[in-house]
Amino acid sequence: MPRVGQVKVLNGERLTDRIAIGVLTSMFPPALIDEVIQRAGRVEQRHRLLPARVVVYFTLAMCLWADEGYEEVARLLVGGLQHMARWRGDWQVPSSGALTQARARLGGGVMKMLFERVCISSV
Numbered sequence: 001m002p003r004v005g006q007v008k009v010l011n012g013e014r015l016t017d018r019i020a021i022g023v024l025t026s027m028f029p030p031a032l033i034d035e036v037i038q039r040a041g042r043v044e045q046r047h048r049l050l051p052a053r054v055v056v057y058f059t060l061a062m063c064l065w066a067d068e069g070y071e072e073v074a075r076l077l078v079g080g081l082q083h084m085a086r087w088r089g090d091w092q093v094p095s096s097g098a099l100t101q102a103r104a105r106l107g108g109g110v111m112k113m114l115f116e117r118v119c120i121s122s123v
Helices: 015-027 030-039 052-064 070-083 096-106 108-118
Strands: none
Touching (some): 030 108, 070 096
16 A cells, blocks of 8 residues: 555556666667677577567566566566667567577577676776
8 A cells, every 4th residue: 555645556567667677778778788799699580579689688687676587577677668668569478488498599698798898897
């Protein structure tokens, strides 16, 4: 039950969900993600429900919502991107199996390269 002055969100989305997506896209701009995907040789050969860029954001989002399942993380991710006008059109949440396969197609090299690009050494 919301407190006085609070508005209860009908779809269950929290403000922190939107902030989390904003942090992801500001720290990891789409151009950077695309560059890393290309350098890693993981650009898709055909149009997929889960393009490589979305799979990278999904993998990062799994860290933000570590207590949630794959399908809920995907729902939160795309819902946040829709509110930021970075995602257009209808989209159905893929199954956990489809998300697992998409992560396997992406491979670990992309995430390693991304980490190396944004990580600042404290040594």
